[in-house]
Amino acid sequence: MNLVTGALLTVHELAAVLLKIPEVEIDEMEALALAKALLAVQRCYPQIDISAHALAWVGLIAACGRVYVPHFAAYKIRVKTEAGQRPAKMQAIA
Numbered sequence: 001m002n003l004v005t006g007a008l009l010t011v012h013e014l015a016a017v018l019l020k021i022p023e024v025e026i027d028e029m030e031a032l033a034l035a036k037a038l039l040a041v042q043r044c045y046p047q048i049d050i051s052a053h054a055l056a057w058v059g060l061i062a063a064c065g066r067v068y069v070p071h072f073a074a075y076k077i078r079v080k081t082e083a084g085q086r087p088a089k090m091q092a093i094a
Contacts, residue, residue: 003059004035010065017073 008031016025026034042048 002035003055003062004038005031006066007058007062008034008038010062010069013069014065017069 005028009026009028012024012026012031016022
């Protein structure tokens with residue numbers, strides 16, 4: 001998997017979580033197809049040059065998203081589930 005594919009996967013995972021639309025998430029084959037098309041378009045515009053430093057940062061951000069977005073989503077689901085299982089609060093008798 002290359003940086004572009006990873007970034008596309010991450011963006012779609014994040015969008016699926018934030019928008020609460022799981023269908024927005026794409027799989028690796030879909031991301032690869034999008035990445036190939038995106039790179040083909042980029043070859044048509046050689047004047048747009050992205051530095052190795054910028055690509056490295058994009059790669060790091062994409063990797064962080066791929067690692068942490070699923071964990072954060074699982075945490076949010078667990079907290080929401082646990083909140084529904086707690087007993088009702090007791091009110092003080094005055």
